[in-house]
Amino acid sequence: MNDIISEKKLKVIGTSPDRPDGVPKLTGTAQYGADHSLPGMLWAKVLRSPHAHARLLKIDYTKALALPGVKGIITSADLPEQKFDYLGPERVAQNFWHMTRNILAREKVLYEGHAIAAVAATTSAIADAALKLIVVDYEILPHVIDVEEAMADNAPLLFEDMITRGVTPPPTKASNISKRIQFQLGDPDSAFKTAEEIVEMHFKTAPVHQGYIEPHACLARADQDGQAEVWSSSQGHFVIRTMTAKLLGMKTGDLRCHASEIGGAFGGKTVVYLEPLAVALSRKTGHPVKITMTREEVFKASGPTSGASMTIKIGVMRDGTLVAAEGIFKYQAGAFPGSPVMNGCMCGFAPYDIANARTIGYDVVCNRPKAVAYRAPGSPISAFAVESTMDMVAKRIGMDPIQLRLKNIAKIGTPLLWGAKHGHAGFAETLQALQKHPHYQSPLGKNQGRGVAVGYWFNGGGESSCTVNVNEDGTVVVATGSPDIGGSRASTAQMAAETLGIAYEGVRPIIADTNSVGYTQATGGSRVTFATGMTVINACKKIIAEMCLRAAKIWKIESENVIWEDGSARPAGKRAGEFPPLTFKEIAAKRTATGGPIVASDSVNAEGQAPGFSAQFCDVEVDPETGAVKIVRYVAAQDVGRAIHPKYCEGQITGGVVQGIGWALNEEYIYNSAGRLENAGFLDYRMPVASDIPMIEAILVEVPNPNHPYGVKGVAEANIVPPMAAIANAVHGATGRRLTDLPMSPPKVLAALDA
Amino acid sequence: MSKQHVTTQINGNSVEFLCETRQTLLEVLRDELHLTGTKEGCGTGDCGACTVTVDSKMVCSCLFLGVEAEGKSIQTIEGMAQGDKLHVLQRKFTEHAALQCGICTPGMLIAAQTLLERNPDPTEEQTRYWLSGNLCRCTGYNQIIHAVLDAAKELRGAKS
Structure with missing residues (x-):
């Protein structure tokens, strides 16, 4: 059935129509929480x-x-x-x-x-x-705020009976370490001995808040x-x-x-x-x-994401072949267990083909609000450490940073730390698109530097449901269970219109309440356009089958002799040409006479999602007097599979990058000695404003996901993974100083310059 | 505590309301007058989501008392479209995909409108600085800046 769709020319997908929920949001009538x-x-x-x-x-x-x-x-x-x-x-x-x-x-x-x-x-x-x-x-x-202090022997305990999970035999003494996890591929200890160069570095990141305005x-x-x-x-x-x-x-x-x-x-x-x-x-x-x-x-x-303390070690041959890698990741969970450290351990080295690698993660409680997911949870933190180290590896062996990554990039079949194998292409293509960008060769001015980094994210599938109702005028209502945060009603309507062969404007996408549509997981993990999109396409295919049955009834012919083409039922086979086609609208108008309501529901537990991958470079200028870092230029390439609504795909990328810029340069939770947060407001928790940044240039790379009818890969998260390292690498290029502690706020940069 | 009687203009209409002296204009708009298009993002004047104009001046309605509206003329997002005709800025925001979640949009539109009233031909930099009091966490601002500059261009064309 997928072949039917992929063979015909797409009419709605790949265009950027106005979003169906736009006007209420522009006029103030939309109802928020x-x-x-x-x-x-x-x-x-x-x-x-x-x-x-x-x-x-x-x-x-x-x-x-x-x-x-x-x-x-x-x-x-x-x-x-x-x-x-x-x-x-x-x-x-x-x-x-x-x-x-x-x-x-x-x-x-x-x-x-x-x-x-x-x-x-x-x-x-x-x-x-x-x-x-x-x-x-x-x-x-x-109380205890810092992750290393929380792991110390004499730390105040949040839970007097917390025994670290994931350690055999279990420790006999309680601690703030909720969990230890380890992933290993090959034999990194032996492989490090064969490396011609080894770079080992230590990093810290501060907790940052998602910063939603509502x-x-x-x-x-x-x-x-x-x-x-x-x-x-x-x-x-x-x-x-x-x-x-x-x-x-x-x-x-x-x-x-x-x-x-x-x-x-x-x-x-x-x-x-x-x-x-x-x-x-x-x-x-x-x-x-x-x-x-x-x-x-x-x-x-409410939840910020974790701050962390990390050590990365990478072994490389002088020709650029990565031979061994190790990462130790200590993530703050906040007051209750559940930091995204496991994701950090899994994503950090995932872009690369490294035969011998190990990651160890610690989930550590401390007296802060409980960490909650933040865009590609866990991955940006470990990527800051890994991608900063990769930059030093490139500099150590004198290799272009994109070239080093291309040489070691994961391909279909490359083993992953957790035992699976990469199933999708797109990483190399994305790096090549970035490399080809004309600005990658642009000359840099005084106090300027260029930094490269990449980012991996799993993307999600999972449970989604929808119901499609055909109205008597030939319009349809598509009800899903996915809250729309960034324009998913537009992509949903586009996929429905494309599948049905009707106009985008004829589709009204809505988000039904929990008692009116089937179970649907949260809008997260870049899963909605993929998984909810899939169930919408399935339901629309059921509608098409029903419309063909109705046409057969109208024509009084056998249903197997009806096909659906360009939004109309047509007689086919031995009946070909016997009747003029019946449009979607004409069949919808005969609903009552042909069997009553035309409705289709569908649910999926979608599998076959393809990972997100983003490769980015940025140029910064560092003010030697103040330590302020200005973003001069920023280019972000991302494999989107296929862009259903290109403008909203670009918006996901530019938005993710700017959140990353805030994470890199300004944002942090500042605690006083009493364990009280000192910057609980937007004045002192400084998120990027329009005048802080230039236009972010997004490159949409389209390597379709064969497991989705339209080739969709999730686009919302991979873009926030590279910026922190890309900026740190650019600061290093501009100043020769390696910043390993986020955020790279002016006092820290100035201190590094004076060191 | 007895309430104060306030007479004001909101979006061109005469409005009377009762409010406590401690209530902000934002609270009055949202909770007393049910004009919920104006959003609260911070309550401290740092995010711009509650931007309205008072006598054509841009104001964070969370920092302005309801009683101060006496005799003034207030414009909120609900007064931007003329009947079923969207303002050019509103149209350009949707064309350029300048909203994702849309919570900053009402304040951003009011701020952009005041910019274009004062400067019909702003540069990108002037636009970025004018809107720097309005936080958007979704877009990275690209599309918002494009929409405002495009709206300015169309408005200039309409006048010439």
């Missing part, structure tokens, strides 16, 4: 810990509850206890014993901003006033019969449903979750913070309840 309201609604606020680490001795909210206008207060005592168990695949395992403690602290508070209680009141001002009347007795405990927000309404409804801003309303129902002990089917428009997420809206609190308060008070976070709460209590 905080924009929903209901009559009789209460406002809720969350009491948060001022301490980095303390035992909760007593919470007394009697006075707060007595305040006029306060309708209900909850603490962890209102939530059922959860079993201690790691659920799901190891790479993304969830433990509800931890999750319930993260949404409302139980025995201890583990970071500044940790939620303790939530108050619902008739106005937000009253809720705020009530928070001040809650009396909490704390026993303040010593703070977390939700509205909940609970009925007395146990049902509840939630409107919230999330990457996956099915995920919200699963987590909230489990955390509250509800039946999944009783909780109906709606995906509001979502104002950015980048991985940070794949977990729950507010939804269970809002539902619990709504149950307790009998009113709808709205909760929104302030920006300060977003910084202090």
